[in-house]
Amino acid sequence: MSIETPSGFADLGVPAALVASLAARGIDAPFPIQTKTLPDTLAGRDVLGRGKTGSGKTLAFALPLVARLHGARTAPNRPAGLVLAPTRELATQITATVEPLAKASGLTVTTIFGGVAQSRQVSALRAGADIVVACPGRLEDLMRQKLISLDAVRVTVIDEADHMADLGFLPGVTRILAATPADAQRLLFSATLDNGVDKLVKRFLRNEVLHSTEEANSPVAAMTHHVFHVGNAEAKKALVHNLASGSGRRILFMRTKHHARKLAKQLTDAGVPSVDLHGNLSQPARDRNLAAFSSGQARVLVATDIAARGVHVDDVELVVHVDPPAEHKAYLHRSGRTARAGSAGDVVTLVLPEQRKDAAALLRRAGINAKPQEVSADSAQVQALVGERAPYQAPAAKPVQPVKAQGPKRTPAPRSGGQPRRGGGGGRRGSRGQARSGSSRAART
Numbered sequence: 001m002s003i004e005t006p007s008g009f010a011d012l013g014v015p016a017a018l019v020a021s022l023a024a025r026g027i028d029a030p031f032p033i034q035t036k037t038l039p040d041t042l043a044g045r046d047v048l049g050r051g052k053t054g055s056g057k058t059l060a061f062a063l064p065l066v067a068r069l070h071g072a073r074t075a076p077n078r079p080a081g082l083v084l085a086p087t088r089e090l091a092t093q094i095t096a097t098v099e100p101l102a103k104a105s106g107l108t109v110t111t112i113f114g115g116v117a118q119s120r121q122v123s124a125l126r127a128g129a130d131i132v133v134a135c136p137g138r139l140e141d142l143m144r145q146k147l148i149s150l151d152a153v154r155v156t157v158i159d160e161a162d163h164m165a166d167l168g169f170l171p172g173v174t175r176i177l178a179a180t181p182a183d184a185q186r187l188l189f190s191a192t193l194d195n196g197v198d199k200l201v202k203r204f205l206r207n208e209v210l211h212s213t214e215e216a217n218s219p220v221a222a223m224t225h226h227v228f229h230v231g232n233a234e235a236k237k238a239l240v241h242n243l244a245s246g247s248g249r250r251i252l253f254m255r256t257k258h259h260a261r262k263l264a265k266q267l268t269d270a271g272v273p274s275v276d277l278h279g280n281l282s283q284p285a286r287d288r289n290l291a292a293f294s295s296g297q298a299r300v301l302v303a304t305d306i307a308a309r310g311v312h313v314d315d316v317e318l319v320v321h322v323d324p325p326a327e328h329k330a331y332l333h334r335s336g337r338t339a340r341a342g343s344a345g346d347v348v349t350l351v352l353p354e355q356r357k358d359a360a361a362l363l364r365r366a367g368i369n370a371k372p373q374e375v376s377a378d379s380a381q382v383q384a385l386v387g388e389r390a391p392y393q394a395p396a397a398k399p400v401q402p403v404k405a406q407g408p409k410r411t412p413a414p415r416s417g418g419q420p421r422r423g424g425g426g427g428r429r430g431s432r433g434q435a436r437s438g439s440s441r442a443a444r445t
Contacts, residue, residue, distance in 0.1 A: 012038040015067050021104040031056035034063070036211040041187060042067055046205040049189040050212040057189045058097045058312070061157045065131065066101040068155050068185065074130045078152040081107075081131035082180065084173060086163045086309070088113040088135060088283060089290065093312045094159065095133045102131060114138040115283040122147050136164070136172035143179065150179040158188045158200070163309055163333075165195035177204045191329075223339035225370040226348045226381065227363065229356065236322075236350055238377040243320050243348065244272050244300050247390040249293070250318040251301045251311070253325070253334050263322070264302040271392035274300035277307045299390060309333050318385060321349040324358070328365035346385055 009019045009030055022028065030038070033051040041047050041064035051057055065081050072080040083098070085091040095111045102109045110124035112134035118141070125132075125148050132139075132148070142148045156177065158164070164173055177186070177200075186205050190197050201208065230236045244250060244267050254260040257278040264276035275289035275298040292298040294313050301307065305325065316338045325331050331349075338345025351359045351372065363370065375382055 009034075009038075009063070013042045014038065014063055015070065015105075017104045018063060018067060018101050021100050025100065027059075031059075032213045033057055033211070034060045036213065037061075038063060040209045040211070041185075044068065044185050046186050046208040047188075048201055048205060048208050048210045049187070050191065050193075050210070051189075057159070058094055061159065061187050061189060062094070062098045062101055064187070065155050065157060066098065066105050066107060069107060069130060070105045072107070072130055072154065074128045075152065076128050077125045077147060078149050079125070079129055079132040080152055081155045081157075082150065082153045082176075083131070083133040083157040083159060084139075084164070084176065085133065085135060085159050086167055086169060087306065088115060089277075089286065089307065089311055090160060090309055091133050091135055092287070092290075098131060098133065107131060109133065112138050112142065113283075114141070118142065118147075136169045136176060139176060140172055143176075150176065151181065153180040153184055155185045155187070156180050158186070158190075160309055161188055161190035161197045161200060162192045162195065165197055170196050170200065173200065174203070191333075222344040223335060224344070224346045225335075225363075225368050226346060226385070227351060227359070227370045227372040228348060228375045228382070229351050229353075229372050230375065231353070233352070235376060236352060239350065239375065239382065240320065240322055241267065241270060241272070242377040242382055242386055243318065244274070245389050246318065246386045247299070247388045248317040249296070249299055249301075249313065249315055250320065251303060251307065251316055251334075251337050252320045252322050253303055253305070253307075255304065255323040255325075257304055259323070260302045260304050264300070267300055267302070268395050271394065272300055272390070273298045273393050273395075274302055277301055277303040277311070279304065279306055305330055305334065307337070311337055313337070317345055317387075319345065319347045321347070324349055324351065324355060324362060328362055331362060331366045331368075348385065 008028060009022060010016065012030060012035065033049060033056050037047050037049050037060050041061065049057060049060060061083070065083065069080050074080050083094055085094055091111050091113050095109055099109050107130040108128070109131045110121060110129040110133070112121045112132055114135065114137050118138070121138070122142070125142070139148070143150070158173060164170055188201060188205060193201065228239065230239055240252065240263070244252060252263065254263060257280045260276045260278045261280075264274040267274040275292050277286060277289055281289070289298070289301075290311065293301045301311070303311070319335055319338045321331070321334060325334060335347045338347060349359060349363070373381055
């Protein structure tokens with residue numbers, strides 16, 4: 001006698017309203033991490049979920065979070081659900097996944113992170129937000145100001161716990177979890193359990209169930225890796241411009257903010273609409289650039305590692321490591337921006353002669369077995385990845401700043417008696433004294 005396995009979200013115990021919300025967005029079949037975790041999370045158990053990037057972890061915790069809070073009566077500044085994320089980008093993406101589900105259950109969601117004024121966030125809390133998606137820094141600020149209390153939290157989710165550890169956030173996460181009720185449900189999702197994540201699990205999760213989909217650091221099956229050796233910096237530049245010129249979405253990863261900004265401008269000027277994403281941008285600028293990439297207004301996103309985890313955009317067909325990352329986990333997370341949720345994608349690593357030894361070691365640690373190929377911008381392997389070229393798009397003209405009208409020059413009035421200022425021309429002592437006096441006045445102003 002065969003045992004039937006759940007084939008849909010309803011079979012896993014997901015409430016009908018949430019199943020309908022998913023179906024309205026074309027989501028009707030759960031992924032492995034969701035199939036494994038949902039029966040336990042919906043039953044209220046603490047769960048430790050491990051899975052590689054792009055495996056569907058966000059929906060795996062969003063569904064039980066909303067389902068378990070259905071009918072919650074939330075008081076001002078006392079949310080019932082909490083999701084912690086390491087970056088603003090990831091917090092925003094999580095909110096975008098949770099909001100439609102929350103709306104279907106009559107719940108409200110707000111996002112809390114730094115880099116923007118807190119007034120709007122405080123207003124949402126006072127209005128009684130049911131679910132808070134937050135970065136640890138700003139959340140602790142609001143806790144210190146007594147603008148939020150976590151004593152009514154019924155479900156807490158920690159997403160990308162290993163990245164929290166990499167960024168040094170675990171002390172803050174520990175303080176935040178300690179402020180939630182000890183008997184609340186806790187869900188922790190992480191690719192690895194190193195750097196102190198295991199201590200978090202031991203302290204805060206009770207009788208947790210571990211669910212894992214493959215090895216956390218294993219490459220995605222639908223992802224094809226290419227290693228391109230280039231002869232020099234000029235050949236690399238031509239190759240990058242060629243790879244960026246296809247009609248589909250692609251992400252180019254750089255090591256520094258300056259080079260990401262510079263390459264995005266060069267590509268846009270060359271007729272390939274591109275935006276940059278890095279830590280020097282304000283939050284509104286980040287949101288604007290990410291929205292342009294998501295909508296297709298810009299086909300290319302040039303990013304630093306800030307986008308290696310928190311950018312969940314569908315149909316990214318190509319990821320290019322213009323600058324190979326420093327360590328293998330960053331390689332896997334960068335690469336995970338393509339081939340998401342069962343789709344196929346390609347990953348290209350560009351390697352200069354002086355980088356070959358380090359790049360080989362990096363790929364070996366990442367479990368990538370791709371034979372290096374010597375290429376130029378016009379090689380057949382490159383053309384196959386470029387695919388259909390997008391038409392040239394002239395860069396938008398920058399608005400001309402109006403020149404302020406200048407009035408007639410005003411001649412300073414002579415001192416009484418028409419005498420020149422003493423010490424104004426010949427006395428070194430006088431001029432030095434004036435400079436000292438002027439700087440003193442400026443400092444006081």
